[in-house]
Each structure stands twice: as structure tokens, then as C-alpha cells.
Amino acid sequence: MIPVRGYAGAKVAVLGLGRSGLSAARALRAGHAEVLAWDDSETARDTAVAEGFAIVDLARAGAFDGVAALIVSPGIPHLYPVPNRVIAAAQEAGVPVDNDIGLFFRSLATDDWDGFDVTPKVIAVTGSNGKSTTSALIHHVLTEAGRAAQLAGNIGRGVLDIDPPEDSGVVVLELSSYQTDLARALTPDVAVFTNLSPDHLDRHGGLGGYFAAKRRLFAEGGPDRAVIGVDEAEGRYLAGQMAEGPNDDRVIRISVDRKLSGFGWSVFARKGFLSEYRHGRQVGSIDLREVKGLPGSHNHQNACAAYAACRTLGLAPRVIEAGFHSYAGLPHRSQRVAEKDGVIFVNDSKATNVDSALKALLAFDNIRWICGGLEKDGGLGGLAPGLAHVRRAYVIGREAAQFAIGLGAVDTEVCTTMSEAVARAVRDAEPGDVVLLAPAAASFDQYDNFEKRGEDFMAQVHAQLGLGA
Known part of the structure; x- marks a missing residue:
């Protein structure tokens, strides 16, 4: 642990009690600060209480009296699209706002x-x-x-x-x-x-x-x-x-x-x-x-x-x-997960935007492309330079049909679910093909995060190929 310096004896508020928030609270306590913790989630507050932290509703009037700083978790907006109400209150009170990186x-x-x-x-x-x-x-x-x-x-x-x-x-x-x-x-x-x-x-x-x-x-x-x-x-x-x-x-x-x-x-x-x-x-x-x-x-x-x-x-x-x-690569980033009968299976679930998906498409030829999800602003036009590498796209997500329309002349199949997309890609794949998950979209319409989406892809590939877990 890196004990936080500069706040010994001072009151420091922590907003957001996920991984980074709890870590900051522990490090502040190790540096002898008095930590006032808050999270809108009751479960997160209970976790903090179990570690001995004082829970204070930072949205109530006067919550920042005598507070030296507010430490904010990264997922909480401080300016755009609108500031979180607790951060706005800290700014109104003139309390410095920082994060664990600072x-x-x-x-x-x-x-x-x-x-x-x-x-x-x-x-x-x-x-x-x-x-x-x-x-x-x-x-x-x-x-x-x-x-x-x-x-x-x-x-x-x-x-x-x-x-x-x-x-x-x-x-x-x-x-x-x-x-x-x-x-x-x-x-x-x-x-x-x-x-x-x-x-x-x-x-x-x-x-x-x-x-x-x-x-x-x-x-x-x-x-x-x-x-x-x-x-x-x-x-x-x-x-x-x-x-x-x-x-x-x-x-x-x-x-x-x-x-x-x-x-x-x-x-x-x-x-x-x-x-x-x-x-x-x-x-x-x-x-x-x-x-x-x-x-x-x-x-x-x-x-x-x-x-x-x-x-x-x-x-x-x-x-x-x-x-x-000797570098094996990171999970969900151009991760080669299987190869059978001359077909390679690659998990790039981290390709959550058009630019990163384009880079994945340009890295391979003869692609059976699994894509789709929660489309981001800007449309899919930026994928055009890589579409010549795609033999067929298998589109997943709740808005799969609309996503497929955005791919223009690419041969597409609307599959909706990962299991169906992998099954159809395996059915169609020929030696020399690459079955590539590079969604060009966020995962939140079907999964908690891109990691869960990548794990589902790998599980479906292993199941289809009879490779076990």
C-alpha cells in the first residue's frame, strides 16, 4: 500500500466505494486521515462499514464543513454531461476535488x-x-x-x-x-x-x-x-x-x-x-x-x-x-483462443469502438466477423477500410438488425445472441478463415462488461469445437 501523505489529522471525503474508492480510503487511513465515505449503493456502504469506515451522506447540507478534500472514483462525472450532485456541493463549498491518481x-x-x-x-x-x-x-x-x-x-x-x-x-x-x-x-x-x-x-x-x-x-x-x-x-x-x-x-x-x-x-x-x-x-x-x-x-x-x-x-x-x-497478450485483446482444422478463433471483445474494431479487421484476412452491441455515436462508416477483409458478419445485440444495416454491402446474418453467432460462424468457416469477435460496440445491452462478452465468446467456441472449458 502507498499511504497517502499530506492529510494526517484532516477530514477527507471519499465518493464511490468500488475498487479505486476503497483503495483510496484505506491509503488515506494509513496516512492518518479521517475518512468520511459515501456511495449510493447500500451494498458498497456495507462493505466500507465492515472495514471500519465512517459512512456520511455527502449530499446533505453541511457535509463538507471542515473537509480538506473530496476524493472521487473515476466513473463519477465531475463536469460533463452534468456534475454529480456531491461533487457540485464540494465545488460550491470550495473543497478541492481529486482522485486516487492524484x-x-x-x-x-x-x-x-x-x-x-x-x-x-x-x-x-x-x-x-x-x-x-x-x-x-x-x-x-x-x-x-x-x-x-x-x-x-x-x-x-x-x-x-x-x-x-x-x-x-x-x-x-x-x-x-x-x-x-x-x-x-x-x-x-x-x-x-x-x-x-x-x-x-x-x-x-x-x-x-x-x-x-x-x-x-x-x-x-x-x-x-x-x-x-x-x-x-x-x-x-x-x-x-x-x-x-x-x-x-x-x-x-x-x-x-x-x-x-x-x-x-x-x-x-x-x-x-x-x-x-x-x-x-x-x-x-x-x-x-x-x-x-x-x-x-x-x-x-x-x-x-x-x-x-x-x-x-x-x-x-x-x-x-x-x-x-515471450509476451502472450492480454485477454480480450487480439487473443487467440483456439485453432481447429485450419480456422483460427480470436477474441477482441475490447474492440468496443469503430477505430479499435477497424484495427482488428485490418490485422487478418478471410474474417468471419462477430460484431454488434450498443452502438456508439458517430456511426459505422469508419469501418469501411476493413470490410474487404470480411467474408461474412454475424451480428449480435438487441439492435442487431439495425447494426447490420449500418454495415452496408457486407454479407450479414442477424444472429442476436453470441451462441447463435458462433455456431453459424463455425458452420461456415473454411481452412484459412479467422473467426473474429471485434464488436465495434459497447457490451451493456447484453453483458455487464466487455470481459463477460469475451468470456461468453470463448465458452461458445470451446463448446462448438468440443474443446471443453
Whole structure:
């Protein structure tokens, strides 16, 4: 645990008692703060009471009298589409609002660090797509190289639940826009921006607000090194803001669209080969085509970001390459779950928006595509470049028929349920085909989350193929 510093003897309110909220409450108590906890869920309140926390209705009049700060869980809106009533009351009372990420950065360093030979580092990863894979890949490479590393944030453990890092230790954080938007302290040593595509627009008041939330990690965090994907206009803008000029090697530009050789430091992938350039010279390369855990251009972008981050810590290219080859991939992200009679089955349930689903479609040929669910704003037009790879689409979800219409000329079958979609895909599949779950939609019309959807896909595949659980 990372005990929270700076609130000893003070009253601190915690709103939302899920994983991050309870973690923050425990860490605040460990730092000798007086915690006032609240959640609209009675079950969540009972859990907090069982751990000895005082429950206070933060919506009642006078609840913020004498309170030093309000700590908010990431799922609770603080500005758009409308502020939560408790947050609005805190703001009206002039009480600072923060989250567990802000508490983490203000509390991580301790006096013990003065005795370390090598100061611990924090690598923070954000972006629309690929941040989970990039974070996990960085952590895996570091661990395989013998570095003490911990994975936390939006993946792995809660940020305040990790162990205090040891001499030369590394903390790898995946940070969502919900987390970067509100944190009052953001001070990573290395910050990574993968890419940007429209998502969570209601929560951020549009695309500009969404990008602004990501940008805070860099503009307000002031990292020693910034690894920035420049395949979108926003990334190029951010790199330009962070760098003093093209030769400033504090900014490492990454791309899977073009060769980047005219900068101080860059990493790019073309036709399956990753290249590292410094001041016009190639200094490293990796053949990614045989890295089974990182299929497709989108994963090559993740590889470029992870490679660059690891290079900032002094790892040699061949050490990083070895880590790539032993990386098995994350569940529900281009996860190969079965192969039978020349047909491969891939679970990419995390492809919850059009951009991430397009990347999955472009990674394979001869696709039997299972898609559909709760369609997000913007329509399905962005999928067009990948539809030539699709032999047939099997559409699930409560609005499956409407979703199928949005796919235009693609050969579709309206299946509604996962079991029917998998059964029909298995029926039709031929050697060389890939049965791909890449929904291009949220899961909430049929499942609690994308993980449950992916688990159902895997269960249905195993059942259809007679592979057992």
C-alpha cells in the first residue's frame, strides 16, 4: 500500500466505494486521515462499514464543513454531461476535488528514496486504443529483463494498492481519460500517448475535451521523456508542444504510418519491421512479423510505444525483442483462443469502438466477423477500410438488425445472441478463415462488461469445437 501523505489529522471525503474508492480510503487511513465515505449503493456502504469506515451522506447540507478534500472514483462525472450532485456541493463549498491518481503522485516518493542508488520511475500510458496492451507489454518486458516492475491503474492493481517501489523499481500505470482529467498531481517520469479516436465524448463535452484530458498528463505532468504517437493530428500537435524542436530527443515520436527519420529520437514500424532512429541514424530494429502475441498494425503501434518507453530506461533492443517474443497478450485483446482444422478463433471483445474494431479487421484476412452491441455515436462508416477483409458478419445485440444495416454491402446474418453467432460462424468457416469477435460496440445491452462478452465468446467456441472449458 502507498499511504497517502499530506492529510494526517484532516477530514477527507471519499465518493464511490468500488475498487479505486476503497483503495483510496484505506491509503488515506494509513496516512492518518479521517475518512468520511459515501456511495449510493447500500451494498458498497456495507462493505466500507465492515472495514471500519465512517459512512456520511455527502449530499446533505453541511457535509463538507471542515473537509480538506473530496476524493472521487473515476466513473463519477465531475463536469460533463452534468456534475454529480456531491461533487457540485464540494465545488460550491470550495473543497478541492481529486482522485486516487492524484493521491498516488503526491504520495509516492518518501524519505527512503534518498538512500536508493537508482530512484524508482513511473511510466504512465494513456490514449484511446492500445493503452492496456502497451502498459502490459512494458511491464512484461521489464519483468523478463529482471527489473522490479508493478502494473497498476486502469489495469492490474489499484494505484494505491501497490507496494512502495524498491531501489530501481518501475511502476507502469495505464491511465484513462477519466483518471487524467481530474488528478491534481500528474508527475510521471515517462508519459506515453498511443493514439486518439472519438470515445467518451459525452463525459468530456466533445472530442476537444477528451483530448484535453489526455493532454494533461504531458502539459501538466512535465515528464522527463514523452513517447507520442503521431499518426493523428492531435499526436503531432502534442509532440510539437512538448519538443523544443525536431532534434529534441526528450520527445520520442512513434508511427505505424510513415518512416520517421528526421527527428532527434523516433520509433516506427513499416511492413512488420520496427526501427529506432536517433539523430538520423538507425540504432535498433525488430522483426515483428513472428511475434505471435502482437498481430496487426495496431499491435505494432503498441510495440513501438513499449519499445520506446523501455529504451528510455536503458534496456537494449535485443532484450526488448526477447520480451516481445515471450509476451502472450492480454485477454480480450487480439487473443487467440483456439485453432481447429485450419480456422483460427480470436477474441477482441475490447474492440468496443469503430477505430479499435477497424484495427482488428485490418490485422487478418478471410474474417468471419462477430460484431454488434450498443452502438456508439458517430456511426459505422469508419469501418469501411476493413470490410474487404470480411467474408461474412454475424451480428449480435438487441439492435442487431439495425447494426447490420449500418454495415452496408457486407454479407450479414442477424444472429442476436453470441451462441447463435458462433455456431453459424463455425458452420461456415473454411481452412484459412479467422473467426473474429471485434464488436465495434459497447457490451451493456447484453453483458455487464466487455470481459463477460469475451468470456461468453470463448465458452461458445470451446463448446462448438468440443474443446471443453
